[in-house]
Structures are given as structure tokens and as C-alpha cells.
Amino acid sequence: MSEPALPAAAAVATSPTLAxxxxxxxxxxxxxxxxxxxLTSLATGAHVMAxxxxxxxxxxxxxxxxxGIELTSADIEVRAVRLDAAAGNYxxxxxxxxxxxxxxxAVSAGDLLPGAxxxxxxxxxxxxxxxxxxVSAFHYPPDLSRGAVVDVYxxxxxxxxxxALSTASPAGVQAATAAAPQLVIAGAVVVEVTDGGSGFGGxxxxxxxxxxxxxDQVASLVGGVRAGPVDLVRVAQP
Amino acid sequence: xxxxxxxxxxARRCLDLADLLSAAEAAASGSQPVAVVSxxxxxxxxxxxxxxxxxxxxxxxxxxxxxxxxxxxxxxxxVTQLLLVDDPGDATGPGGQSxxxxxxxxLAGTGAAHGGxxxxxxxxxxxxxxxxxxxxxxxxxxxxxxxxxxxxxxRTTVAATLADELARRQVETLLADADTYGPSLGQxxxxxxxxxxxxAAARDAxxxxxxxxxxxxxxxxxxPGLRVLTGVTRADRWPELHASALAVVWRVARCLAVWTVxxxxxxxxxxxxxxxxxxxxxxxxxxxxxxxxxxxxxAVGAADPVGMQRLIRMLPDLRSAAPRAELRVVLNQVRxxxxxxxxxxxxxxxxxxxxxxxxxxxxxxxxxxxxxxMAAGRTLAEVAPASSARRSLMxxxxxxxxx
Numbered sequence: 001m002s003e004p005a006l007p008a009a010a011a012v013a014t015s016p017t018l019a020x021x022x023x024x025x026x027x028x029x030x031x032x033x034x035x036x037x038x039l040t041s042l043a044t045g046a047h048v049m050a051x052x053x054x055x056x057x058x059x060x061x062x063x064x065x066x067x068g069i070e071l072t073s074a075d076i077e078v079r080a081v082r083l084d085a086a087a088g089n090y091x092x093x094x095x096x097x098x099x100x101x102x103x104x105x106a107v108s109a110g111d112l113l114p115g116a117x118x119x120x121x122x123x124x125x126x127x128x129x130x131x132x133x134x135v136s137a138f139h140y141p142p143d144l145s146r147g148a149v150v151d152v153y154x155x156x157x158x159x160x161x162x163x164a165l166s167t168a169s170p171a172g173v174q175a176a177t178a179a180a181p182q183l184v185i186a187g188a189v190v191v192e193v194t195d196g197g198s199g200f201g202g203x204x205x206x207x208x209x210x211x212x213x214x215x216d217q218v219a220s221l222v223g224g225v226r227a228g229p230v231d232l233v234r235v236a237q238p
Numbered sequence: 239x240x241x242x243x244x245x246x247x248x249a250r251r252c253l254d255l256a257d258l259l260s261a262a263e264a265a266a267s268g269s270q271p272v273a274v275v276s277x278x279x280x281x282x283x284x285x286x287x288x289x290x291x292x293x294x295x296x297x298x299x300x301x302x303x304x305x306x307x308x309x310x311x312x313x314x315x316x317v318t319q320l321l322l323v324d325d326p327g328d329a330t331g332p333g334g335q336s337x338x339x340x341x342x343x344x345l346a347g348t349g350a351a352h353g354g355x356x357x358x359x360x361x362x363x364x365x366x367x368x369x370x371x372x373x374x375x376x377x378x379x380x381x382x383x384x385x386x387x388x389x390x391x392x393r394t395t396v397a398a399t400l401a402d403e404l405a406r407r408q409v410e411t412l413l414a415d416a417d418t419y420g421p422s423l424g425q426x427x428x429x430x431x432x433x434x435x436x437x438a439a440a441r442d443a444x445x446x447x448x449x450x451x452x453x454x455x456x457x458x459x460x461x462p463g464l465r466v467l468t469g470v471t472r473a474d475r476w477p478e479l480h481a482s483a484l485a486v487v488w489r490v491a492r493c494l495a496v497w498t499v500x501x502x503x504x505x506x507x508x509x510x511x512x513x514x515x516x517x518x519x520x521x522x523x524x525x526x527x528x529x530x531x532x533x534x535x536x537a538v539g540a541a542d543p544v545g546m547q548r549l550i551r552m553l554p555d556l557r558s559a560a561p562r563a564e565l566r567v568v569l570n571q572v573r574x575x576x577x578x579x580x581x582x583x584x585x586x587x588x589x590x591x592x593x594x595x596x597x598x599x600x601x602x603x604x605x606x607x608x609x610x611x612m613a614a615g616r617t618l619a620e621v622a623p624a625s626s627a628r629r630s631l632m633x634x635x636x637x638x639x640x641x
Contacts, residue, residue, distance in 0.1 A: 013454030013494060015465050021428030021615035 055080040057093040061107040065147035066189040068128070068212055071098045071118065075146075079112065089114055102128070106149075129218045130191055133225050133232075136206045140232040144209065148190045150232040152211070153181040154224040184224035187235060188213055246345070255281045262295040271295040272345065275317075277308045284315040284444040288482035291316065298344055300337065311446035316482065319344055379412075379492035381500065382638065383532035383563070385525070385556065387548035388504045391540040392570035394422050395608065395618075396601070397501040399628060400536065402617040403635035404497045405464035412457065412495035415469030416484060416524045417503045418476035424468035427460065428615020435467040436487070437478040443486035453490050465495065481523030488531040497639075500528050506555045529560040534638060541569040541585055541600070542576035550593045567598040568634065599634045602626040 062077040069075075078093050091098055091113050101118040133152065144150070156179035192210040209232060213221055224230075249271070252258040258273060265271040273295045275282060290297050298319040301309045309320055321340050384397040394415070401413035414436055415423035424432065438456040442448040457465040470478060491498040503525040510520050520526070529535060537556060539549030549567075557565070567589060574581045582600055589595040607622035614621055618628040 013451045015454045015457045015459040018427070018458035018460050018466055019430040020460075021430060023614060 054084070055082045056087060058083070059091040059093060059096070059098050059113045061109060061111050061113060063109045063145070063147055065103055065107050066149045067103050067105050068189045069147055069191060070100065070102050070128070070212070073099050076113065081112065089116075091115055091118070128212055129215050130210050130212050131218060131221050131225075132194075132208045132210050133221070133230055134206065134208050135230050135232055139230065140207065140209065141234045144190060144193055144207075144232065144234070146190055146192055149187055149235040150190060150209075150211070151183055151235055152185040152188060152221065152224065153231040153233060154184050155179055155181045155228045155231070157228040179228070181231060182224065185211070185213060185217055185221050188217075188221075246342075255279060255286055259286060259289055259293075262290050263293045265293070265295070272298060274298045274300065274341065277301040277305065277312060282315070284446060284482050284486065285480050287316040288480070298341065314446035314448065314486065315444070316486075379494070379496050379498055380533045381488050381492065381498045381528075381531055382534045382536060383500050383502050383528045383560075384536045384538060385502045385529060386504060386538035387545075387552045389540060389545055389548055390420075391538045391545055391549070392601075393417070393504075393538050394426050394501050396536065396538045396568055396570060396631065397499050398423065398426055399618050399631040400635055400638075401464065401497070401499040402619050403628075403632045404499065404639060405461075406619065407635070407639055408463065409496040409639070410463055410465075410494070412465045412467065412491050412498045413460075414467035414487075414491070414498065414500045416479060416500050416528045417469055418479060418521065418524050419473050419503045419505065421469030421471070421473070421501075423466070423501055424471075426612065426615070427466060427617070429458070429466070429468055431458070431468075432471050433468070434470045434475070434478070436469055436484075437475065439467060439487045440479055440483035443483040443490075444480065448486055448490050450490060450493050453487065453494050457494075469501070476521060476524065477519055479524040481520060481527035484524050484527045485531055488528065500532070502528050506552065506559050526559055529556070529563070532560060532563045534566060535560060535563045536566045536568055536634075538568045538570055541572040541581065541603075546585065546588055550589070553593050553595070565595075566634070566638075567593075567595050568601060568631075569598050570601045571603040572600045573603040599630055601630045604628075 057078045057080050059076050060079040062075055065071075065075060076098055083090065096115070098113055098118055101120050103117055104119050105117050107113065107117060140150075141148070188211040190209055191212045194208045194210065195205055211221070249265070250257075250261045252261055258275070258279075262271050262273055271294065273290050275297065277299055287297055296319065297317050298321060299312050299317045300321045300323060301312065303322040303324055309322070312320060321337065321344060323337050323340070382400070384393050384400065386393040386396075394417075397415075398413065401411050405411040413423070415421045416436060417423075435456045435458060439448060439453055442452045442456065454465070457467050460466050470476065488498065488500070503522060505522045505525065506529075507522060508520065508526065535556065537549065537553065539545050546569075569585050569589075572581050572585065577584050585600065586598060589598055604622075604625045604627040607618060607625035607627060611618050611621045618625050618631070622628065
């Protein structure tokens with residue numbers, strides 16, 4: 001028997017569709033919307049935070065530096081700080097270049113470089129000179145580094161021209177047998193501490209210390225260094 | 239009254255429907271109660287008319303001639319005797335005289351056609367063949383009732399798979415759940431809406447307003463060509479599926495779908511007469527009404543010794559409840575474990591010897607596919623079309639459609 005044809009009423013009688021259990025899928029709209037929401041909020045948050053950033057990069061000292069030292073690129077680093085009204089007091093990255101300028105006052109490690117602390121041209125291009133002083137082991141502070149301030153004492157060895165120096169000192173009577181240490185330079189700024197390239201130095205080796213002095217101090221420093229062993233005495237920074 | 243051919247006495251002027259029902263049921267034996275009701279009697283529905291008929295009372299309704307909707311509704315509710323009068327409120331004037339004359343004429347015309355008490359266990363003839371709404375169209379569809387004994391043999395699985403396979407042959411199919419003990423069709427199909435479609439259709443049938451459109455609105459579309467009437471959500475809602483209302487639903491369903499597959503309950507007992515003095519609501523009325531309305535009954539049994547014993551014991555009761563239907567036996571979960579080697583031969587031999595059933599459809603136990611179907615809330619064809627269980631039921635569907 002072939003299938004009978006239903007009356008027309010059955011064809012137009014509509015039933016609502018049955019809502020059936022659906023297996024959860026990875027391509028679920030809600031999951032995709034949730035991930036999209038997450039990414040959008042992340043992007044929006046990052047954008048808002050970046051837009052609210054009012055900091056500006058300025059130059060800062062990367063180590064303790066004494067006045068008189070000529071700044072190199074190893075001495076300075078970039079810091080992002082929020083200055084608002086005080087922004088004009090400091091050296092901004094991209095606007096000012098402190099390399100080659102000379103410090104006029106001492107700065108500690110991490111200090112921002114004020115514009116008033118540097119001055120142009122008092123380094124080698126100006127009146128400053130750099131003299132290398134040989135110092136034997138244990139006659140200099142072990143952690144001596146660039147930017148420190150030292151006093152140079154020389155102990156004249158007997159029979160040398162140091163006797164001429166010793167007559168100038170108050171204790172000149174004892175100069176013939178044992179010469180007293182003489183202060184040659186006070187407050188010289190260390191530019192560099194070098195071990196001569198041996199590579200196996202360390203705190204107990206002889207080093208050469210490059211000091212930055214003014215032109216008129218050079219003669220007395222060199223002569224004094226030639227006179228006898230050198231002792232470097234660290235001066236505490238104010 | 240004196241002019242009447244037989245003795246007529248006004249037994250009672252009833253106050254309301256409850257009074258009428260109790261009076262009809264308490265009528266003295268040997269007399270034919272006649273209930274004359276107004277079309278506007280409150281709470282008069284299909285169930286009340288069925289109860290009056292079951293008590294053996296003849297129901298005559300007085301309807302205003304101009305109220306066609308009321309007349310149609312009453313006919314749909316099972317009232318066959320309608321008196322159309324001009325003014326039903328006029329009792330004493332000339333209208334009342336004509337009413338009385340018409341009443342006597344109706345009584346004389348029908349004679350003793352409705353004498354005696356109808357057996358409460360069968361749906362009265364005036365229901366199943368009466369001029370209800372929707373019966374004007376030829377009854378083309380066929381009803382398949384899927385029944386099985388107690389013990390979860392797989393009635394719902396077989397009913398859902400069978401309806402799915404019939405719908406896949408491009409014919410309109412309706413799947414319904416008339417189980418009043420453990421309805422599970424909605425859950426097996428993964429339905430998220432728990433509202434009972436069959437209870438809604440029964441309500442409409444009770445009110446006399448069930449037609450093809452109303453039945454389609456109560457059903458839900460699984461896919462084009464397959465509709466579902468979900469069953470009651472809890473077993474204690476069984477009174478909503480009254481036998482008389484369901485009989486109307488299946489009649490209208492024949493106009494909506496070519497195949498109506500109904501998942502029935504397991505119990506066929508009709509011992510309410512033993513348990514109660516008065517006419518009690520029938521717990522298995524839905525199942526019995528469905529089986530009596532069915533053209534084909536698919537009896538599902540579990541293919542193990544206990545399931546076979548239950549099926550074989552209940553088959554005679556099934557045949558007595560529905561003697562005219564064509565019987566198809568399906569054995570579900572066929573496997574060698576509980577039966578022994580060669581389960582097919584053993585099961586068929588047992589059926590032949592003990593039940594006189596010559597052939598049966600054997601559905602193999604395909605646990606994995608059935609579990610996958612239940613987990614997903616889908617039919618076998620949707621989840622595992624290559625399943626052996628699905629193929630056996632597809633063969634049954636083809637056999638039914640071609641028969």
C-alpha cells in the first residue's frame with residue numbers, strides 16, 4: 001500500500017521547533033565572545049595605561065662621580081621619571097647630551113643629573129689634564145674606581161730628588177735618613193683605574209690610576225710620582 | 239410524560255455537574271438514566287461526558303440553534319444527541335413545549351440503543367466512531383502503539399527509533415509518549431522544554447477544541463516530517479491523560495500524520511472496579527485507550543529469560559485488551575550472554591512454543607551506540623547510523639510501511 005496523502009490541513013499545521021540538548025563545541029559563540037572580550041579589555045587597558053604615562057626620560061648617573069670628571073657614555077643612564085614642573089631642571093634624553101660635559105658637583109650612583117651640575121668644556125678640551133700614576137698593591141683603596149676623590153701622598157726614597165722636596169716640609173730634619181710622606185695633590189678625581197692590560201689584576205695588583213688634575217698641578221704630580229712610592233688616600237665625599 | 243411510549247420520570251433536577259454525575263452513577267439498575275444538559279453547563283467536558291456514558295446514561299444536550307461553535311464543541315466532547323432550539327432559556331412558554339416534544343422525539347427515536355450499562359473498562363462506541371471534530375476528513379493515518387511488559391525492555395528506545403526511521407521515508411510522523419508510569423521520551427530525545435505536549439492535547443480534547451491545527455501547536459517539531467508529543471513530566475500527573483481524551487487525540491492524529499507512534503505504559507490491569515465502589519479514575523486508562531485505538535501493536539520484550547517470561551505471560555492480556563490490532567513482536571538487547579549460544583534461534587523457538595508467535599524482530603544489543611545516543615540526547619540514526627540495532631528497527635519500519 002502506498003503512503004496515503006494527508007489532507008491539506010496537515011500541510012499547513014505548523015508546530016514549534018523542539019529545543020534539544022546541544023553538545024558544547026569549541027566554536028561556541030559565547031566562548032569566542034568571551035575570548036574577544038578578554039583581548040579587547042587587555043588591549044584597552046594597555047592603551048589607557050600607556051596614554052596615562054606622564055613620565056619623561058632623563059639622564060642619571062650610573063655610579064658615584066666626583067666633580068671635575070668628564071662624563072662618558074658609561075657614566076650615565078636613562079631613567080623614566082615624572083617631573084611635571086621640575087622638568088626643566090634636568091637633562092632630558094634626546095634634548096641634551098651630557099657626554100663630554102664636566103661635573104661641577106658630586107653625584108651619587110642613581111642621582112638624576114641636574115642641568116646645574118654639569119658645565120661644558122672644563123675637561124681635556126679645557127684646562128684639565130689626565131696623569132697616570134703607578135700605584136703598587138695595597139697602596140690604594142681596593143675598591144677604587146672612576147669618580148672617587150683621592151689625596152696623593154709620595155714617600156721620597158733616599159738619595160733622590162725627594163730631598164729637595166723634604167726640605168720644604170716641616171719635618172725636614174729626618175729627611176736624610178727616612179723621608180716622610182708628602183701630600184702632593186689633594187682632592188684629585190680618579191678617571192680610570194687600569195691594570196696595564198695584564199688581565200689578572202684584582203685588588204692586590206699594581207695598577208695605574210688616571211687622575212684628572214688642572215694644568216698647573218701636573219708638574220708637581222709627575223715630579224712627585226717619580227720621587228718615590230705613591231699612596232692614594234680616599235677622601236670621603238661630602 | 240403520559241404521551242411517552244415508555245415510563246419517563248424526572249429523577250432529579252441536578253444543581254451542577256457533580257450532582258449530575260453522582261445521580262447518574264447512582265441510578266437504579268434496570269432503568270435507563272437520561273441526562274438532559276444545557277450546552278452552557280459549567281465544567282462540562284469530555285471526561286464528564288465519558289463518565290456519564292460509562293455509567294450508562296444517555297446524554298442529550300440542549301443547544302441554542304445559532305451557536306454553531308457550542309454544537310461543534312459538544313460533538314467533539316462525545317455528545318451525540320443535540321437538541322437545537324431557538325431559545326434554550328424559555329422553559330414554560332411555547333418554546334418549552336417544543337423542547338419537550340423534541341426531547342420525547344429524541345428518546346423515542348433512539349429507543350433502547352443505549353440501554354444497559356456499558357462496561358466501564360472499554361471506551362463506549364459513541365466515542366470511537368462518533369461524529370467528533372476532525373472526523374469529517376477521512377481517517378488516513380495509522381496508529382502504532384509500542385507496548386512492553388514491566389522491566390524496561392526498551393519501549394521508548396524502540397518507539398523513538400521506529401518513528402525516526404518512518405519519518406526518514408519522507409512521510410509525516412508523530413511520536414507521542416502516553417506512558418503514565420515512567421515517561422522518558424522527552425529526555426531520550428534531548429528535549430530541553432519539559433512542558434507536556436500530550437497533556438496539552440488532552441486538555442484541548444477535553445474542552446472539545448482539538449483539531450489538526452491545535453494538535454500541531456501542542457506538538458514540537460524535531461525536524462521537518464517528525465513531530466513529538468512529549469509525555470507527562472511526572473508519573474503522578476497521569477490523571478491528565480484521560481482515556482476518553484486520548485481516544486480523541488489519536489483520532490485527530492490520524493489526520494495530522496501518516497504514522498503515529500505511541501510509547502505506552504506497561505500495565506494492562508483494569509481492576510479499579512474491584513478496588514473501588516464508585517467509578518474510579520483508571521490508572522491504566524491511557525495505555526488501554528491507546529492500545530484499543532492502535533492499528534499495529536509493537537510488543538517489545540527484553541531478550542533474556544526474565545524478560546521473555548514477562549512478555550509471554552502478558553501477551554494474552556494484550557490480545558484481550560486489543561483484539562483487532564496487528565501484533566508485531568520485537569525482542570530487544572539480543573545477546574548470547576543470558577540466553578546461551580545462538581540466541582536468535584533460542585528466542586524464536588521460545589516465542590513459538592510458549593506464545594504461538596511465529597516471527598519476531600530481533601534487535602541486537604549495541605550498547606555503545608545506545609549509550610552514545612542517550613548521552614547526546616539523539617536518536618540512533620542521528621548518532622550511529624551504522625548501528626546493528628538501528629538497522630533491525632529500520633527493517634521493521636520498512637516492513638510496516640510496505641504492509
